[in-house]
Amino acid sequence: MLCDDLRVGQPGYDAAKLLDDAGIELGPGLTDAEFDSIDERFGFRFNPDHQSLLTTALPLxxxxxxxxxxSDLELRAWLDRVAEGFIFDALNQNPPFWPATWGELPCAPEDVATTVRRELGTWPRLVPIFGHRFTPAAPSPAGSPVFSAWQTDIIYYGANLVEYLANELPFGQGRKTLSPIVVRVPHWSRFVESANSPESI
Structure with a gap:
């Protein structure tokens, strides 16, 4: 159950309430020390809405x-999912997904992976929320959108965290609504709004 002193209207509370109502197991929120440890180990901070949720409750x-x-291995695998999806489509799509701005497509798969990770490393980091839904890390501000990322098939799944959870829950219902996107995310918004065109990169 959520603490009585949390207030409706705060993104973290509203998000946690949606999860609680859907029967998602919620653990205690992360502490400042735990947020600092995540920053130290993985080199990012959660955007304000995502941090507000995780301060309120940890979905499990x-x-x-x-x-x-x-484990760090598990969490690094979560954080690498978007890059792995781009690598997969570069190696397996016909024609390969390969923006011209990335230069010539390397022959060796390991060189493809290195190039993809280097190029995406200049984009805002996407942090997993659930499954293949992601939101940008800080310094992306409050009200940042949520993306569904399946390989290079990436769409908006909510104009913000609370709308995303309203779309996602109950599971299996599909995206129900999408409000106007207020916060545009460098690179990612242009890619989504170009219908995932490599020419947009």
Missing amino acids: GDGWPDWRNG
Whole structure:
């Protein structure tokens, strides 16, 4: 159950309430020390809405990254999912997904992976919320959108965290609404709004 002193209208409370109402297991929110540890180990901070949720409650169970007890190996795999999806499409799509701005497509798969990670490393980092739904890390501000990222098929799934959870819950219902995007995310918004065109990169 959520603490009575939390207030409706705060993104973290509203997000946690949606999760609680949907029967998602919620652990205690992360502490300042735990946020600092995540920053030190993985080199990012959560955007304000995502941090507000994780301060209020930590969603647990299948599909939710366990920022408290998950191993570094597991959490790094979560954080690498977007890059791995781009690598997969570069190696397996016909024609390969390969923006011209990335230069000539390397022959060796390991060189493809190196180039993809280098290029995406200049884009805002996407942090997993649940499954293949991501939101940009700080310094992206409050009200940042949520993306669904499946390889190079990337769409908006909510104009903000609370709308995303309203779309996602109950699971299996599909995206129900999408408000106007207020916060545009460098590179990612242009890519989504170009229908995932490599020419937009």
